[in-house]
Amino acid sequence: MGNIWRFPFVTGEGGGAAFLFVYLLFIALVGFPAILAEFVVGRKTKRNPVGALKEYGGGIWTYVGGIFIVTGFVILSYYSVVAGWFIRYTLEGFRGSYAARIAAYEGDPEIMFGALSTGLDAFVLHTVFMALTVGIVALGIRQGIELAVKVMVPAIILLLLGLAVWAFTLPGSGGGYAYYLSPDFGAITENWAELLPAAAGQAFFTLSLGMGVMITYASYLGEDRNLASDGTAIIGFDTGIAFLTGLVVFPIMWAGDMTDPGEGGAGEIFVALTQAFAEVTGGQFLGLLFFATVSLAALSSAISLLEVVTSYVIDEKGIERWQAAVGMGGVIYLLGVPVTYDLIFLDLLDLFADAILLVFGALMLTILVGWIAPKAAIDELEKGIGPLDGLGQAWIWAIRVPILIVLVISLYLGVVDYVEFLTGPFAEWIDANL
Template identity: 85%
Template sequence: MAQRETWATRTGFILAAVGSAVGLGNIWRFPFVTGEGGGAAFLLVYLLFVALIGFPAILAEFVVGRRTDRNPVGALKAYGGGAWKYVGGIFIATGFIILSYYSVIGGWFIRYAIEGFRGDYASHIAAYEGDPEIMFGALSTGLDAFILHTVFMAITVGIVALGIRQGIELAVKVMVPAIILLLVGLAIWAFTLPESGGGYEYYLSPDFSVIAANWAELLPAAAGQAFFTLSLGMGVMITYASYLGEDRNLTRDGITIIGFDTGIAFLTGLVVFPIMWAGALTEPGSGGPGEIFVAMTQAFADVSGGQFLGLIFFATVAIAAISSAISLLEVVTSYAIDEIGIERWKAAIGMGGVIYLLGVPVTYDLIFLDLLDYFADAILLVFGALMLTILVGWIAPQAAVDELEKGIGNLGTLGQVWIWALRIPIVIVLIISLYLGVVEYVDFLTGDFAGWLDENL
């Protein structure tokens, strides 16, 4: 077997992990699930999940990846035994499914950036009966969506095919700082807008009665979003950690990555919600996956300088989408390299091609986006995280502590605190979240999806 690739620098690893975490999960998904969850009420629960669940879980993925130097299937097989390879297969399947529709959504952001380049958003909306929802419906499916899905996946495949140092690491060193700088600039601009105060209040002033009344919906949504934005449960952190040296402080890296990820998610809210309120759009959460396109397009049509700023916003998210997509494709590419023995460029093209085909139905009807997203987010992500937590916390805890201590030194009681956090509170929360997620997905299958089948078959 050829020598396994490694990161050239610590910065490369950090930026790659952050790039995976801050992509569409933070900028596309975070605003609409925050809106669905009641704004600040959801934000509070989400932050608690990140701190209390996300941090111990990301360390679990790190130790398994670095200890085994393998992709998720090989890593779990080597760490826990032969049967655990099937759990690793779930990680591969999760990344496979998520990237299939991520690519379509990434294409949407490219299209909306192009629209900003072509003219002001008010004139574009006017061409669709003056309704941004009709505009989104027209642009999100059909031939144009199919073509941009193709373009987005081709870019992703090209970067991953170049390898860890020459492809992924070089790309994220440019993309991630650009994303952060552009979001900071947009947040400063949003602060200057008149009538934006309501957006800050909605986003930053939690109503605890909303949490008490809607905890059954908030819990799985916050858990899924926390794992989604941290790229947990999909094998990314296992794979990226497998390229690390043993002298790295995994705890410090985990804190850094989570800090950047959470900060960028929070920053995204400081961009989106004030702009929505400034554009007189005060019903967040009602638009689902298309909300950020509908709401932000209308807002950019109504504010001064909206064409240029809309172009910058949508281009920023397109860049972030690529940073996430390359991490997901790297998971399945690493599997093909390690377990099947395929050359990197062939693995990237082959796996990317199959993933691309899975995403094609989303360009036909958005019901397939819901079908894939709900399943990956509410079930597969949480189930994968639950099984990994059980493996590290209950099956082989000492090996995990030994691995975590490399690059740090003796953790003493802190190592046991981490293990017991994985064993009891995190397992309980994940089981509850998984149960609620399954119930929600079954409701979708028997409701919206069954209705679509009746109308179309």
């Protein structure tokens, strides 16, 4: 969902190609070294994020591991609400063609999203989705969801490829390609202070960095695994799906005279693709398949986020699995409830996690790996690869200096953005509603 839901509207808010250029640079130059840092800590310690950082660094680093837990906690709270939107759009497909459903909302997909994204229905679906997530984690059931996702996630890619080909044939789509693929380097130079934290946040969000997921997953890996190869595969597929999503959304928006990307915010993908499914032959079936598939993929990701929190409580507090899953899941659910009332709370939580928590967690981990215990990191990375010679030191020095500087700048700019949000849009909302 980080690619299919979040990437289009963040790219739109960042100016299209300008954001894409900075984002791709950030993925290659920062994302790859950062994912290796999480891998080595997770595989070496074979523990949850708090236990892993306690064993790897000791002392105060235990509390840094706690930040990873908090980050996943915050993200899952609103992630569940967004997943509920995908379920709702699946259900809308069962009620009739997407053209007919849009017609029921004054013929405007933006009005349709506004009506469906908040209110009682959004609250109920948030409840249902979190209950499913908690139930699966509490029971420890993996095989069913794993087998389903192995089939359904490739289906998402095939659907996106088909939609991208169809979008290419639409009259007026050329403006969308220009917006998405032709960067204005002058705009990048002028707006770097906004683009950098947005790119950093999206990169860490979509790669599941800074929230403990990759540390937890790496803890299950054998020492024969090539971590560099695994990291390359993850980043390659992940970024490819994000890029492909842009090739679908922006041409469709331009073809439908929706030439203000970013204005639609969190609803961008729903507005653009609902319009597409309303026009394409077989759109009702394609829409049902697409939204249902993303809902299932969202469930698999939600399970991983709750598993990180649950495994911490089980390992560190000695609580039974079902009690940990229900207790933590319940608190996460309550934190997400305000998002079903007004999307200002989605911005409040998402910006906090995206611009501050994720980047701060990644910053602390690079300090730990690059400055506190670099030799242990190189030794762990060499398992499954062989002697790295100078490449290991090059990786460490990349983490120590340039990446550290970029993360510090990104964190500072993210804090500035969040303060501006709190004193601007959020303060205005409070004045108007309380």
